[in-house]
Amino acid sequence: MSIFGLIEYEDATPEVRAIYDDIMATRRTNWINNFWKAIAHDPATLKRTWEDIKQIMVPGALDAVTKEMIYVAVSVTNQCNYCIASHTVSAQQKGMTDAMFKELMAVVGMANETNKMVTGYQVEIDAEFKK
Amino acid sequence: MSIFGLIEYEDATPEVRAIYDDIMATRRTNWINNFWKAIAHDPATLKRTWEDIKQIMVPGALDAVTKEMIYVAVSVTNQCNYCIASHTVSAQQKGMTDAMFKELMAVVGMANETNKMVTGYQVEIDAEFKK
Amino acid sequence: MSIFGLIEYEDATPEVRAIYDDIMATRRTNWINNFWKAIAHDPATLKRTWEDIKQIMVPGALDAVTKEMIYVAVSVTNQCNYCIASHTVSAQQKGMTDAMFKELMAVVGMANETNKMVTGYQVEIDAEFKK
Amino acid sequence: MSIFGLIEYEDATPEVRAIYDDIMATRRTNWINNFWKAIAHDPATLKRTWEDIKQIMVPGALDAVTKEMIYVAVSVTNQCNYCIASHTVSAQQKGMTDAMFKELMAVVGMANETNKMVTGYQVEIDAEFKK
Amino acid sequence: MSIFGLIEYEDATPEVRAIYDDIMATRRTNWINNFWKAIAHDPATLKRTWEDIKQIMVPGALDAVTKEMIYVAVSVTNQCNYCIASHTVSAQQKGMTDAMFKELMAVVGMANETNKMVTGYQVEIDAEFKK
Amino acid sequence: MSIFGLIEYEDATPEVRAIYDDIMATRRTNWINNFWKAIAHDPATLKRTWEDIKQIMVPGALDAVTKEMIYVAVSVTNQCNYCIASHTVSAQQKGMTDAMFKELMAVVGMANETNKMVTGYQVEIDAEFKK
Numbered sequence: 186m187s188i189f190g191l192i193e194y195e196d197a198t199p200e201v202r203a204i205y206d207d208i209m210a211t212r213r214t215n216w217i218n219n220f221w222k223a224i225a226h227d228p229a230t231l232k233r234t235w236e237d238i239k240q241i242m243v244p245g246a247l248d249a250v251t252k253e254m255i256y257v258a259v260s261v262t263n264q265c266n267y268c269i270a271s272h273t274v275s276a277q278q279k280g281m282t283d284a285m286f287k288e289l290m291a292v293v294g295m296a297n298e299t300n301k302m303v304t305g306y307q308v309e310i311d312a313e314f315k316k
Numbered sequence: 317m318s319i320f321g322l323i324e325y326e327d328a329t330p331e332v333r334a335i336y337d338d339i340m341a342t343r344r345t346n347w348i349n350n351f352w353k354a355i356a357h358d359p360a361t362l363k364r365t366w367e368d369i370k371q372i373m374v375p376g377a378l379d380a381v382t383k384e385m386i387y388v389a390v391s392v393t394n395q396c397n398y399c400i401a402s403h404t405v406s407a408q409q410k411g412m413t414d415a416m417f418k419e420l421m422a423v424v425g426m427a428n429e430t431n432k433m434v435t436g437y438q439v440e441i442d443a444e445f446k447k
Numbered sequence: 448m449s450i451f452g453l454i455e456y457e458d459a460t461p462e463v464r465a466i467y468d469d470i471m472a473t474r475r476t477n478w479i480n481n482f483w484k485a486i487a488h489d490p491a492t493l494k495r496t497w498e499d500i501k502q503i504m505v506p507g508a509l510d511a512v513t514k515e516m517i518y519v520a521v522s523v524t525n526q527c528n529y530c531i532a533s534h535t536v537s538a539q540q541k542g543m544t545d546a547m548f549k550e551l552m553a554v555v556g557m558a559n560e561t562n563k564m565v566t567g568y569q570v571e572i573d574a575e576f577k578k
Numbered sequence: 579m580s581i582f583g584l585i586e587y588e589d590a591t592p593e594v595r596a597i598y599d600d601i602m603a604t605r606r607t608n609w610i611n612n613f614w615k616a617i618a619h620d621p622a623t624l625k626r627t628w629e630d631i632k633q634i635m636v637p638g639a640l641d642a643v644t645k646e647m648i649y650v651a652v653s654v655t656n657q658c659n660y661c662i663a664s665h666t667v668s669a670q671q672k673g674m675t676d677a678m679f680k681e682l683m684a685v686v687g688m689a690n691e692t693n694k695m696v697t698g699y700q701v702e703i704d705a706e707f708k709k
Numbered sequence: 710m711s712i713f714g715l716i717e718y719e720d721a722t723p724e725v726r727a728i729y730d731d732i733m734a735t736r737r738t739n740w741i742n743n744f745w746k747a748i749a750h751d752p753a754t755l756k757r758t759w760e761d762i763k764q765i766m767v768p769g770a771l772d773a774v775t776k777e778m779i780y781v782a783v784s785v786t787n788q789c790n791y792c793i794a795s796h797t798v799s800a801q802q803k804g805m806t807d808a809m810f811k812e813l814m815a816v817v818g819m820a821n822e823t824n825k826m827v828t829g830y831q832v833e834i835d836a837e838f839k840k
Numbered sequence: 841m842s843i844f845g846l847i848e849y850e851d852a853t854p855e856v857r858a859i860y861d862d863i864m865a866t867r868r869t870n871w872i873n874n875f876w877k878a879i880a881h882d883p884a885t886l887k888r889t890w891e892d893i894k895q896i897m898v899p900g901a902l903d904a905v906t907k908e909m910i911y912v913a914v915s916v917t918n919q920c921n922y923c924i925a926s927h928t929v930s931a932q933q934k935g936m937t938d939a940m941f942k943e944l945m946a947v948v949g950m951a952n953e954t955n956k957m958v959t960g961y962q963v964e965i966d967a968e969f970k971k
Binding site: 710711712713740742743744747748754758761762765766769770771775776778779780782783784786787789790791792794795796797798806808809811812813815816817819820821822823824825826827828830831832833834835837838839 | 841842843844871873874875878879885889892893896897900901902906907909910911913914915917918920921922923925926927928929937939940942943944946947948950951952953954955956957958959961962963964965966968969970
């Protein structure tokens with residue numbers, strides 16, 4: 186239930202409520218997930234984290250669904266259950282199909298395997314990879 | 317230089333050479349990077365790993381550059397220097413621009429940050445994320 | 448419930464009971480948390496782990512609350528839910544305020560973000576940092 | 579040497595130079611370490627990361643040296659060599675003595691050990707830790 | 710319950726059923742654990758993963774129980790609860806005694822501790838370890 | 841070269857020298873590797889760490905080479921280069937053959953792969969694995 190509990194919209198200060206409003210408007214949704222309600226106890230962190238995510242996750246050179254899949258790849262590698270659950274749903278909402286998810290998982294699994302093998306075999310970086 | 321040293325093409329058995337040939341043909345290149353030369357001391361592992369990667373990294377529901385960027389995201393999260401160096405180059409060869417790399421890094425950094433914050437605040441998964 | 452179950456005080460051998468007594472006396476509390484009851488099935492490990500923690504966590508050049516916050520920082524980075532829950536409570540008991548916890552989480556999040564960015568950008572260590 | 583190379587002060591755009599100036603003024607130093615010069619190729623990321631760090635690392639409920647030691651604790655747990663080197667120096671400049679560093683390492687080591695043991699023994703969180 | 714749900718034997722395609730049959734025959738058991746039922750939604754991944762595990766986990770230079778204990782050591786280090794639960798049971802079925810499990814946990818804990826201390830102290834690799 | 845430098849035998853205090861002697865006697869070798877020389881600046885940590893390792897790594901329910909291979913498995917998963925280099929040599933000295941090392945790497949790679957896939961697919965633990 187989170188260390189300080191969750192701050193619901195109706196209990197939020199105007200400062201926090203403004204950020205909740207921006208989250209919902211930006212995401213075109215009418216609810217706020219627990220992460221934001223948990224860190225709302227620290228309004229400076231809520232504001233900074235939201236503004237960072239908003240800036241970073243906007244489509245640019247990478248589209249929205251690719252960014253969410255990268256978020257999932259990191260969250261899976263870190264074994265963060267909350268993040269996997271939330272960003273998998275976000276990715277699906279932005280267009281990730283089941284086929285895409287399956288390939289994402291296959292790549293993430295493979296990368297984790299070879300990351301360790303290359304280190305375990307103590308392989309030096311090829312000169313070709315250093316430009 | 318790797319625990320058992322590197323097996324160069326000219327010193328490889330026909331079995332290993334056949335895999336080297338397939339790697340170069342599949343990747344349309346004329347050299348083999350150190351990872352393969354290092355695990356070639358275990359031909360069964362070389363064969364299995366290459367066949368897995370070949371199957372997984374082929375464009376499908378996700379295109380080739382997206383798959384390489386996911387590989388980079390995992391490698392960065394695992395702090396695997398060899399893998400970051402090699403897969404960043406691979407991603408660039410498959411079309412990752414500098415702008416795409418920069419956004420990739422921004423997302424990876426952000427995901428690592430919030431993965432930890434959500435866990436540190438002990439946030440429970442929203443019912444909405446459990447379908 | 449732990450692989451071998453939990454050994455309660457009344458079921459413990461004198462050897463284990465002596466360590467439980469020392470834990471409670473040192474921590475000025477009248478209960479034993481599950482971690483100790485779980486590893487008590489291996490008395491040598493219980494003894495070694497407790498004596499190490501007792502030696503390490505005593506106030507010295509760093510005070511007690513700083514040590515507990517470092518413990519939380521590591522536990523969050525490792526995504527260890529049990530450890531986060533137990534050491535957050537310990538830190539609070541030793542004087543960590545809500546404001547301190549919030550700043551702790553902000554630093555942990557930021558460090559996890561830049562740890563990955565610096566590695567992903569393949570940044571070399573400055574000569575100035577090598578003395 | 580970093581993927582895009584390092585942007586030195588004299589080659590920086592006014593936008594980047596302004597951030598370099600703020601880093602040096604805030605830290606009361608006359609040089610910029612490689613991390614900033616590496617990410618300066620992405621001015622938005624440079625700006626966002628610096629402003630976040632500046633906000634987070636300012637002394638508040640936690641003093642400056644405690645914050646740097648927490649940064650080191652995370653960096654060690656993530657095995658990030660660059661971050662360990664740079665933040666250990668920062669911590670020393672802010673007052674971390676050798677004795678404090680040694681205790682920091684002892685706590686980080688211990689926390690990493692028990693994080694794994696508690697998970698390996700599959701220990702459930704005590705009701706007492708859930709408030 | 711897994712993102713796509715679990716595919717039970719009676720609902721499986723002949724292709725998936727053949728792999729389930731091989732899993733049960735190889736492991737001399739009459740049930741399939743959830744991991745396989747979850748990834749069965751991606752038959753290519755199910756097939757590849759099972760064939761890899763079957764090849765890798767067969768007794769060779771290392772016996773079956775040693776391989777399972779190594780699997781547990783990795784799973785504990787990664788804090789993967791599912792994997793710890795499943796591979797601890799597998800290891801027990803292949804002969805891991807309680808005494809062996811306890812020593813396994815002690816080594817895993819110690820290794821995680823010294824892994825971090827050696828990195829935190831910035832220790833260089835001895836020439837003797839480079840052959 | 842390590843943060844405080846390395847303490848050589850001839851420069852060590854009698855307290856540190858006694859531990860160096862015990863390390864060499866226990867390991868039947870005539871040199872001390874850098875890790876011990878680095879942490880010798882903190883004699884209490886040197887003593888505690890050595891006594892823990894000595895107790896844990898002694899052959900018991902698990903033999904010496906199995907314990908060293910578990911150490912390598914953890915070190916590879918943590919991407920600790922020093923630890924991989926040193927414990928691979930130790931494992932070889934205690935009897936690990938090249939064939940054993942290759943199988944060890946294969947299992948470590950596979951475990952890292954499935955650890956992530958099972959978490960990414962959000963698979964629940966089977967009732968059968970909870971006893």
